[in-house]
Each structure stands twice: as C-alpha cells, then as structure tokens.
Amino acid sequence: MSFAAIQDRARSEWENLQGRTHMLVSAATCGRAAGSQDVIDALGKELARHSLDVPVIQVGCMELCYADPLVIIRKADSLSVAYANVTPEIVPRLVEGYIAGEDPCLELALGTYEEGEGETACIPELPRYEHELRLVLRRCGRIDPENIDHYIATGGYSVLEKALRMSSDDIIGELERSGLRGRGGAGFPTSKKWEQCRKAEGKPKYVICNADEGDPGAFMDRVVLESDPHQVIEGMTIAGYAIGAERGYVYVRAEYPLAIRRVRIALEQATELGLLGDDILGSGFGFNIEIAAGAGAFVSGESTALVAAMEGRRSEPRTRPPRLAEAGLWGKPTLLNNVKTFAYIPSIVEHGADWLASSGTEGSKGTAVFTLAGKVVSSGLAEVPMGTTLRRLIYDIGGGITGDRQFKAVQIGGPSGGCLPVSLLDSPIDYDSLREAGSMMGSGGMIVMDENNCMVDAARYFLDFSTRESCGKCTMCRLGTLQMLRILEDITSGRAKLKDMDRLLQLAEDVKDGSLCGLGRTAPNPVLTTLRYFKDEYEAHIRDKTCAARVCKDLIVYYILPDRCDRACEHCVLTCPTEAIKGGKGESKVIDQEKCTKCGTCLDVCPPEYDAVVKLSPVSSLPSPGKTERSGKR
Amino acid sequence: MIARDQSSQALSQILESRSRDRGNLISLLQETQAKLGYIPREAMQTIADFLGIPRVEVWGVATFYNQFRLTPLGKHHTVVCMGTACHLAGGNLILEALERELDIKAGETSADGNFSLERVACIGCCMLAPVALIGDRIYPRMTPFKAEEALIPYRQNSDGKNTAD
Numbered sequence: 001m002s003f004a005a006i007q008d009r010a011r012s013e014w015e016n017l018q019g020r021t022h023m024l025v026s027a028a029t030c031g032r033a034a035g036s037q038d039v040i041d042a043l044g045k046e047l048a049r050h051s052l053d054v055p056v057i058q059v060g061c062m063e064l065c066y067a068d069p070l071v072i073i074r075k076a077d078s079l080s081v082a083y084a085n086v087t088p089e090i091v092p093r094l095v096e097g098y099i100a101g102e103d104p105c106l107e108l109a110l111g112t113y114e115e116g117e118g119e120t121a122c123i124p125e126l127p128r129y130e131h132e133l134r135l136v137l138r139r140c141g142r143i144d145p146e147n148i149d150h151y152i153a154t155g156g157y158s159v160l161e162k163a164l165r166m167s168s169d170d171i172i173g174e175l176e177r178s179g180l181r182g183r184g185g186a187g188f189p190t191s192k193k194w195e196q197c198r199k200a201e202g203k204p205k206y207v208i209c210n211a212d213e214g215d216p217g218a219f220m221d222r223v224v225l226e227s228d229p230h231q232v233i234e235g236m237t238i239a240g241y242a243i244g245a246e247r248g249y250v251y252v253r254a255e256y257p258l259a260i261r262r263v264r265i266a267l268e269q270a271t272e273l274g275l276l277g278d279d280i281l282g283s284g285f286g287f288n289i290e291i292a293a294g295a296g297a298f299v300s301g302e303s304t305a306l307v308a309a310m311e312g313r314r315s316e317p318r319t320r321p322p323r324l325a326e327a328g329l330w331g332k333p334t335l336l337n338n339v340k341t342f343a344y345i346p347s348i349v350e351h352g353a354d355w356l357a358s359s360g361t362e363g364s365k366g367t368a369v370f371t372l373a374g375k376v377v378s379s380g381l382a383e384v385p386m387g388t389t390l391r392r393l394i395y396d397i398g399g400g401i402t403g404d405r406q407f408k409a410v411q412i413g414g415p416s417g418g419c420l421p422v423s424l425l426d427s428p429i430d431y432d433s434l435r436e437a438g439s440m441m442g443s444g445g446m447i448v449m450d451e452n453n454c455m456v457d458a459a460r461y462f463l464d465f466s467t468r469e470s471c472g473k474c475t476m477c478r479l480g481t482l483q484m485l486r487i488l489e490d491i492t493s494g495r496a497k498l499k500d501m502d503r504l505l506q507l508a509e510d511v512k513d514g515s516l517c518g519l520g521r522t523a524p525n526p527v528l529t530t531l532r533y534f535k536d537e538y539e540a541h542i543r544d545k546t547c548a549a550r551v552c553k554d555l556i557v558y559y560i561l562p563d564r565c566d567r568a569c570e571h572c573v574l575t576c577p578t579e580a581i582k583g584g585k586g587e588s589k590v591i592d593q594e595k596c597t598k599c600g601t602c603l604d605v606c607p608p609e610y611d612a613v614v615k616l617s618p619v620s621s622l623p624s625p626g627k628t629e630r631s632g633k634r
Numbered sequence: 635m636i637a638r639d640q641s642s643q644a645l646s647q648i649l650e651s652r653s654r655d656r657g658n659l660i661s662l663l664q665e666t667q668a669k670l671g672y673i674p675r676e677a678m679q680t681i682a683d684f685l686g687i688p689r690v691e692v693w694g695v696a697t698f699y700n701q702f703r704l705t706p707l708g709k710h711h712t713v714v715c716m717g718t719a720c721h722l723a724g725g726n727l728i729l730e731a732l733e734r735e736l737d738i739k740a741g742e743t744s745a746d747g748n749f750s751l752e753r754v755a756c757i758g759c760c761m762l763a764p765v766a767l768i769g770d771r772i773y774p775r776m777t778p779f780k781a782e783e784a785l786i787p788y789r790q791n792s793d794g795k796n797t798a799d
C-alpha cells in the first residue's frame with residue numbers, strides 16, 4: 001500500500017470516530033493504578049445494558065494523574081465533557097445521563113473538553129492550560145496508543161515519508177538550527193551527536209532509545225511510551241536514516257511492562273504497514289527496531305553502562321572517549337538519545353527549526369516535560385516552555401501545596417538533582433539556571449515538599465539510593481557515598497557533631513572528583529543543595545537534636561495529649577503492635593516509650609475527631625508523666 | 635518451590651531456541667525468571683555451560699541487577715514502593731509495618747512460602763503515594779495500619795488455604 005493510501009484509510013477511520021459519540025478513558029499505568037480498568041469494565045456492561053454501540057477508547061495519560069481515572073464523553077454535535085476520579089458506581093449515571101440522554105451531568109464534570117489548535121486537547125475551565133505548551137505530549141491522552149491509524153490520522157509518519165526524500169545534511173542542519181538539546185538530563189546538543197555518528201567509520205551503526213528512566217520519582221518517559229509510542233519510533237527511524245543505521249533498540253526498564261507491551265504492539269503495526277522493515281515505503285532504506293528490556297539498575301541509564309547491559313554484561317560505565325558515536329554497541333558507532341529527544345524529531349523535521357526555537361530560552365530551546373508529585377494538589381505531568389518559573393509550575397499548574405501547609409522545597413532531577421528553596425521559586429528553569437542553583441534537569445522529576453518533610457532526611461534518602469545503585473567500580477562512588485550516608489545517618493539520629501557538616505562538604509567534593517560517571521559525580525548534589533539552602537535544619541538536628549518536620553525517628557517521640565484523648569476509645573491500645581499503650585477505660589492513654597517502636601500506627605488510627613496523638617521533637621520535650629500539655633503539633 | 639527436573643526442563647525449552655551468544659545472558663536470565671519465578675543455582679550453571687562462560691560470570695550478572703531473584707517468590711509477592719514520593723509520604727513506615735507483620739525482611743520469603751517482600755523504586759503512581767502491591771493489586775495511600783489490614787485476606791488458614799482463594 002502506498003503511504004497516501006495508508007493515510008486515507010487511517011483518516012477515514014479517525015473521522016468516522018470523530019463523527020460519532022465516543023468515550024476516552026485514561027489507561028496508562030497511572031490511570032490503571034487509580035482503577036481505570038474497573039471503570040472500563042463497568043462502562044462495557046452499562047453500554048451493553050442500554051444496547052448502545054459507543055466506542056470506549058483506551059487512551060494514554062492525560063497529564064492530570066490526580067484526576068484519574070478520567071473519562072471523557074465526546075460528542076460530535078454537542079459539548080464534550082471530562083469527568084474526574086470516575087468510579088464504577090457513577091458509570092451508570094454517566095451512561096444514562098450523557099450517552100443515552102442529553103444531561104451532561106455537570107455536577108460530576110471536571111470541565112468541558114476541547115480539541116484546540118496545534119492538535120492538542122484541553123479543558124478550558126482549568127487555568128493550567130494557559131501556561132502549558134504541549135509539543136511532545138500533544139497526542140497523549142487523545143489517541144489509542146495501540147492503534148497506529150490514530151497516530152497516522154493525526155499527522156504521524158508523514159514526516160518520515162518526507163524525511164526519506166531529504167538529505168541527511170538537511171535533516172541534521174535543521175536539528176542544529178532548532179537548538180535541540182538532549183532530554184536525558186545532561187542537555188548535550190542533539191545535532192552534534194547525530195553528526196558525530198554519521199561521520200563515524202564502521203558498520204553497522206545503531207540507534208538506541210534510552211527509556212531506562214531510573215530516577216525513583218519520575219515517569220514522563222513511561223507516559224510518552226505508553227501514550228504515544230509511534231512518535232518515538234518515527235523519531236528513531238528518521239535518526240537511523242540520517243546517520244546511516246539499520247538497526248535500532250528501545251532500552252526500556254523491566255519495571256514498565258505496559259510501556260514494553262505498547263512499544264511492541266507499535267513496532268508490529270509499523271512493520272506491517274512497511275513503515276519499518278527492510279525497505280521503508282519503497283525508499284530503499286531499511287530500518288528495524290527491537291526492544292531490549294533492562295534488568296533494573298539505575299546506572300544502566302548512563303550511556304556506556306547501557307551499552308554494557310545490552311551486551312549482556314554488568315552495567316559498569318567505562319571512560320570516555322571513545323564516545324558511543326565512535327565505539328558503542330558491539331564497538332560500532334551508536335547514537336543514544338532519550339525518549340523525549342526522539343519524540344521531538346518528527347515535529348522539528350515537519351515544522352522546521354523555528355518551530356522549536358521559537359519557544360524556550362536562549363540556551364534551552366523548546367519545552368520541558370516535568371512530573372509533579374509530592375505535596376502538590378494536582379500531581380501529574382506538565383509540559384511547559386523552557387524558562388517557566390517554578391512558581392508557575394507548582395502553583396498555577398500544580399494547584400499549590402496540599403492542605404494548608406507551606407511550601408518548603410522542590411526536588412528536581414532525582415538522585416542527581418537538588419532541593420531548591422522558596423527563594424528560587426521565581427527563577428526561570430532551564431538547563432543552565434538549574435545547574436547554577438546546584439541541581440540539574442536530570443530526568444525532569446519534580447517532587448514538592450512541605451513543612452512536614454525533613455530536608456536532612458531527604459538528602460539521606462537520595463544518598464541511600466545512590467549508595468545502593470553505585471556499580472562499585474570507582475572507590476569514591478562506592479565508599480565515599482557510603483561514608484556520606486553514615487554521616488547523614490548520624491545527623492538524623494542525633495549522634496553527629498557540627499564539624500561533621502564540613503566533613504560532608506569535603507567528602508562531597510572528593511566523591512565528585514573521584515567518580516567516573518554521572519552517578520558518582522552528581523550523587524552529592526542532594527546533600528550539597530540541602531546544606532546550601534537548609535543549613536539551619538542540619539544544625540537543629542545536630543545541636544538541638546530537633547527534627548522540626550518530625551520525620552527523623554530517633555529525634556521524635558509519640559505522645560498522646562491527655563486533654564484530647566477520649567477515655568472510652570481504645571483504638572490505639574488495641575492496634576499497637578508492641579502493646580506499648582496503656583490506659584484502662586476512663587483513663588487517658590499513655591505510651592510506654594520503652595516499648596514504643598515509633599511505627600506510627602496510633603497516630604494513624606486515632607479518630608480525627610480526637611486527633612490526640614502527636615509527634616514531638618526533640619525527645620526531651622516529652623512532658624513528664626503527671627503534667628498535662630495543652631497543645632502540640634502533629 | 636518448583637521441582638528440580640521440572641525447572642531444568644523449562645530451562646532447556648528456553649535454551650533450545652536461543653543462540654550461544656554471550657550477549658544473550660541477560661535476556662536468558664530474564665526468561666528463566668519469567669518461567670520459574672526466580673533463578674535457581676542449577677540454572678546459572680546450565681546457562682554458563684550453554685554460553686561457554688564461567689559460572690561466576692553468570693553469578694556476577696545475576697547479582698548485579700535488581701530484577702533478579704535467587705530465591706523463589708512467595709505465593710503473594712508483596713512490594714513496597716521506596717521511590718521519592720512514597721518515601722516522603724512515609725513509605726518506610728509501611729515497609730517496617732509489613733516486615734513486622736510478615737516477620738521477614740525486604741528481599742526474603744516467609745518460611746511457609748506464602749509471602750515474599752520486596753522494596754522497589756517508584757512504580758510510577760507517585761500521586762497515590764505511599765503505594766504497596768500485593769500480587770498485581772495496587773494499594774494506594776497506605777498507612778501502617780492499612781498495610782496490616784491489607785494482608786489479612788492473603789493469610790493462610792490453618793488448613794493451608796487462603797482466605798482470598
């Protein structure tokens with residue numbers, strides 16, 4: 001079939017769908033975790049009960065993970081409406097109301113759903129869309145990722161067809177003018193890499209997509225692969241053509257089974273239509289892509305370690321040069337880019353360099369995709385122009401901090417990144433400004449922290465992660481990070497001295513200098529940024545044995561406020577796993593601190609109307625028995 | 635646990651269709667684990683012989699990656715997310731509660747083979763933090779007490795039957 005015929009068929013299928021009432025349900029991993037499968041099942045039953053023939057399309061992530069499962073009822077001739085946090089219980093109401101009838105159930109709606117210009121959809125009632133610019137995510141949540149026709153009907157693969165008629169000089173030139181920098185964290189200019197690879201001697205050449213996404217708090221690459229896999233495949237194929245490679249691999253972490261499945265389906269469908277294979281669209285250019293499933297190691301995301309893993313070895317980085325472009329997989333020239341980097345390619349080739357260059361900042365063009373999680377109201381994804389401020393992201397898009405609490409910090413870039421304080425809320429974020437602030441773009445995972453999060457504990461957490469994930473090749477990375485972790489443990493347990501902070505700083509420098517790859521070189525970042533912006537918290541832990549956020553176990557005690565404890569209630573007494581809580585009927589409960597393991601169960605089970613269990617820090621602030629304490633803070 | 639000859643049979647099936655290419659080591663281990671639930675010692679020897687490499691090399695790779703398990707999983711594999719969002723929402727309290735209730739540490743399997751416990755880094759549902767998984771089922775917004783309760787249907791009765799079966 002010619003590409004025009006493929007397109008025609010896809011378009012007519014798509015238009016047919018748009019012309020009738022249908023539903024979209026978010027069914028990426030995030031949606032599924034929130035229960036979208038149950039909703040889909042309930043919809044199927046309800047529609048059958050009403051004998052309605054209405055397609056239910058399982059789309060990817062719609063970015064609004066906090067509102068999952070999301071259901072959208074699309075009507076060709078009337079308002080399309082989005083419903084948030086849908087449960088099987090309200091499905092009959094929706095079907096009855098707006099599928100069978102004309103009542104849009106506005107009391108249940110999140111907002112109306114519009115497909116706007118630039119092929120993106122939005123819910124205009126939500127102010128966040130004013131601040132977003134969706135280039136990479138524009139199809140996510142709109143199309144069925146398991147149906148290649150949806151991708152083709154919305155413009156997909158037409159760029160590949162065009163690219164196959166261009167010279168590789170033109171393609172790489174366009175990339176260079178666009179200013180695209182790699183989205184894998186380091187921000188290396190993409191065109192340079194492609195050029196190096198194209199010029200490199202040696203055959204065959206390989207294209208690898210890095211979907212290892214090892215940062216333990218980031219999931220945008222997963223979302224892209226689960227929601228719009230063809231975009232990445234098209235980008236990789238264009239890359240293969242431009243550098244002269246015949247084979248590509250998507251290296252996905254094994255923890256992403258749904259992403260792996262959807263990429264596999266996408267590859268099969270593309271191959272079937274001749275968009276991958278030995279002679280793509282009759283151009284004579286052949287390119288095939290395979291999936292390589294990672295086996296779970298953070299360091300595998302590093303380029304040379306990734307190649308080692310693909311060769312079946314332990315994932316240990318090696319010195320560079322030679323770069324992968326000269327000696328990569330099996331010693332051959334290899335192009336490695338991140339998922340999102342490839343996802344930008346089709347649009348850059350389609351719309352030209354200016355399309356990307358017209359957004360972003362001087363040094364960082366285009367958009368950045370972040371995941372927002374932690375103590376933020378609207379957690380999920382966001383794609384914004386580079387240079388957007390943290391305040392805009394956290395407050396205007398993320399809806400601010402949960403509860404009535406105060407923003408304390410935002411962690412960007414996972415174990416390689418840093419914790420940024422309030423004072424940086426208004427600085428624009430791009431590769432360079434983040435580096436200046438001591439963090440880095442890294443993966444793009446953003447975790448918001450409030451006053452109940454302890455900065456020293458956060459630093460300890462990341463160090464613990466890096467220590468576990470260090471491959472062990474470099475002494476400073478293997479043992480230096482461990483030594484740093486020990487010091488942080490001393491601090492969080494009240495055993496440290498003030499001069500330990502200097503030792504931390506010194507060690508941080510040594511670990512950076514003494515490590516070969518980015519893991520060790522950036523592992524101290526979470527410690528350095530917290531020391532820089534939250535020094536007082538470190539000092540309070542060391543000097544006053546106080547954890548103001550009441551997180552560090554050794555510095556807190558649980559206490560039951562006698563004037564709040566309901567004397568008849570025995571929830572805590574009955575559930576305490578160590579039987580540490582005493583108090584007969586008619587007495588207020590008292591925790592035996594000797595027996596208490598600080599598991600938090602009593603705080604968890606104390607009914608909200610009493611709210612009698614509090615955590616106190618330092619330990620010495622525990623009121624002595626007999627005395628009553630009027631107030632306390634959770 | 636899977637009988638030894640059964641597992642070696644499954645392994646030969648896997649090896650049958652594969653080339654003796656050193657580069658296949660990780661995918662062979664992955665397939666073995668997918669089939670058997672873990673990687674038995676004998677399987678490592680068989681794979682080493684098949685690829686013509688020393689057993690220690692197979693061991694080195696199998697112990698390097700987080701995915702590989704050298705002991706069988708429990709009937710109800712329990713996973714606690716220790717990713718950033720989950721940690722900040724008190725994931726460690728959930729892990730401790732499960733370790734206490736199951737009387738095993740992360741990475742271990744209970745003596746009766748009913749439960750195994752593992753920590754992972756981010757399963758991609760950070761907005762539901764802290765998260766635990768028992769089998770395929772996701773338990774969102776856990777608390778130490780909810781974790782304790784969640785186990786109840788999976789516990790074995792005295793006759794060895796599950797309440798959930």
Ligand SMILES: Cc1cc2nc3c(=O)[nH]c(=O)nc-3n(C[C@H](O)[C@H](O)[C@H](O)COP(=O)(O)O)c2cc1C
Binds near residue numbers: 303
């Ligand atoms: C420890 C470590 C982990 C990394 N993890 C990833 C990852 O998960 N995904 C990714 O795309 N890049 C990761 N990188 C960066 C890669 O080494 C590489 O720079 C990137 O994949 C190149 O793609 P880009 O030019 O498109 O950014 C990691 C680097 C280090 C040092």
Ligand code: FES
Binds near residue numbers: 756758
């Ligand atoms: S941190 Fe637990 S799901 Fe992401």
